[in-house]
Amino acid sequence: MFYTSTRDKSVRVTASEAITKGISSDGGLFVPTEIPKISEDFIKELIPLSYIERAKKVLSLYLTDFTADEISYCVEGAYKQGKFSSDKVSPLYKLADGEYVLELWRGPTCAFKDMALQLLPYLLTTASNKTLKDTEIVILVATSGDTGKAALEGFKDVPNTKILVFYPVDGVSPMQKLQMTTQEGKNVSVCAIEGNFDDAQSGVKAIFTDKDIEKKFKENGLAFSSANSINWGRLVPQIVYYVSAYCDMVENGAIALGDEINIVVPTGNFGNILAAYYAKQMGIPVKTLICASNANNVLTDFLKTGTYDKNRSFYCTASPSMDILISSNLERLLFHLCGENDSLVKDWMQKLNSDGKYTVTDDVFAQVKSLFAAGYCDDTATKETIAEIFGGKNYLCDTHTAVALNVYKNYKSETGDNTPAVIASTANPYKFSASVLSAVSDNITAENEFEMVDELFAKSGEPVPPQLGALKGKSPRFTNVCKKQDMKQVVFDMLGI
Numbered sequence: 001m002f003y004t005s006t007r008d009k010s011v012r013v014t015a016s017e018a019i020t021k022g023i024s025s026d027g028g029l030f031v032p033t034e035i036p037k038i039s040e041d042f043i044k045e046l047i048p049l050s051y052i053e054r055a056k057k058v059l060s061l062y063l064t065d066f067t068a069d070e071i072s073y074c075v076e077g078a079y080k081q082g083k084f085s086s087d088k089v090s091p092l093y094k095l096a097d098g099e100y101v102l103e104l105w106r107g108p109t110c111a112f113k114d115m116a117l118q119l120l121p122y123l124l125t126t127a128s129n130k131t132l133k134d135t136e137i138v139i140l141v142a143t144s145g146d147t148g149k150a151a152l153e154g155f156k157d158v159p160n161t162k163i164l165v166f167y168p169v170d171g172v173s174p175m176q177k178l179q180m181t182t183q184e185g186k187n188v189s190v191c192a193i194e195g196n197f198d199d200a201q202s203g204v205k206a207i208f209t210d211k212d213i214e215k216k217f218k219e220n221g222l223a224f225s226s227a228n229s230i231n232w233g234r235l236v237p238q239i240v241y242y243v244s245a246y247c248d249m250v251e252n253g254a255i256a257l258g259d260e261i262n263i264v265v266p267t268g269n270f271g272n273i274l275a276a277y278y279a280k281q282m283g284i285p286v287k288t289l290i291c292a293s294n295a296n297n298v299l300t301d302f303l304k305t306g307t308y309d310k311n312r313s314f315y316c317t318a319s320p321s322m323d324i325l326i327s328s329n330l331e332r333l334l335f336h337l338c339g340e341n342d343s344l345v346k347d348w349m350q351k352l353n354s355d356g357k358y359t360v361t362d363d364v365f366a367q368v369k370s371l372f373a374a375g376y377c378d379d380t381a382t383k384e385t386i387a388e389i390f391g392g393k394n395y396l397c398d399t400h401t402a403v404a405l406n407v408y409k410n411y412k413s414e415t416g417d418n419t420p421a422v423i424a425s426t427a428n429p430y431k432f433s434a435s436v437l438s439a440v441s442d443n444i445t446a447e448n449e450f451e452m453v454d455e456l457f458a459k460s461g462e463p464v465p466p467q468l469g470a471l472k473g474k475s476p477r478f479t480n481v482c483k484k485q486d487m488k489q490v491v492f493d494m495l496g497i
């Protein structure tokens, strides 16, 4: 299997090259030239297996230039016992008949990003041994909060790598900020930028494709890669958990093998839901992919109208990891839906850059509508949903998951579609204690983050993840704030070049 670029179909690289490069030099994203198909028998064989064994089988369909031993080494390292707070790695929680919450936040940093970012360092170092001998890899990350910490944790002290994370100075929760600024490790660095996530992401993308930087890097034996979901190595581990969730649905009797499910995903950069799309294209019986957004509802509008228009207000919401107006991974979907017409995709992306908007063809829009449903909710509805689920089902969810649950509830009442659903739960509630506490309690006495954690625990009895509790009283290591035009210099300073 090979990978090509969404903006230049003549590109043909192996999985290892796609993962080490992160992004194609034409600015496009790497996509598989063919989506591997799985049969019902294949799924049947996966059902009795552990998450690790399922992952090996699914990944080997995509990472065809990795040996079976290499895949085993990577997967066993990433998901080994003790790293995730559930033996199932990402367990399904039954909320109601036909409603299953897929808990993707059981990893070391308590957000779903761990599912991919525990594996990516293994994939990347294995891949770079094949493609880039004697080169140190510099991981550059733009984060809306969760990717940064998960990437730092995944790459900390990994030989031959350095990692630098940029986050929007006012765009992350206090717990997210503390998780990043206290990060340990010899090869890590963190810097805030004056701007929002889109500024951070654009800055990082510009650095990746800057020819001068590339030259300077070559001279110094360095090469960039990305831990953002523009990197194929971030997406492919996410396909696994949708396949695995389907197996669990069959195993626990929620559905029979072959029955369809719906998948609901709280969405920002369109990575997580795109992984669900790949699972569907592979042959997992999925009826509808339901895309849930917060007040930054650019994707809701796109999926309902066929026009992507980022010319709108940007809101800082209670679900900050979804405060995004440029959803990078949509580019991959468009490439697949438009018959791999690279020049059309390039044209749309240029329009997005120059005018902030583009409209897809009728044919592409018709496919979008048959695959996806979409909805959004504001912070008030998010908090009402947290309260409702906690009060009614005694289940405490975070703000991002609440957006998904709210959108799903509205979807069901509008369509009457009762197909059993898997709802992606993307973060532990204690990452967003202030919002979650204010949703379930009206007389808050806590005055700081950790008092809120204590109060939320007193109210809910939901255990506090030890890795979050341990941040109390830790002093930050990284306090730098830079302007967005200075990001390049920060990179040079960190590397001492």
Ligand SMILES: *Cc1c(COP(=O)(O)O)cnc(C)c1O
Residues within 6 Å of the ligand: 111, 112, 113, 146, 147, 229, 266, 267, 268, 269, 270, 271, 272, 273, 321, 322, 400, 426, 427
């Ligand atoms: C990153 C993130 C999202 C959005 O996921 P995308 O893949 O960017 O769509 C949702 N919820 C949480 C908690 C996240 O960290």
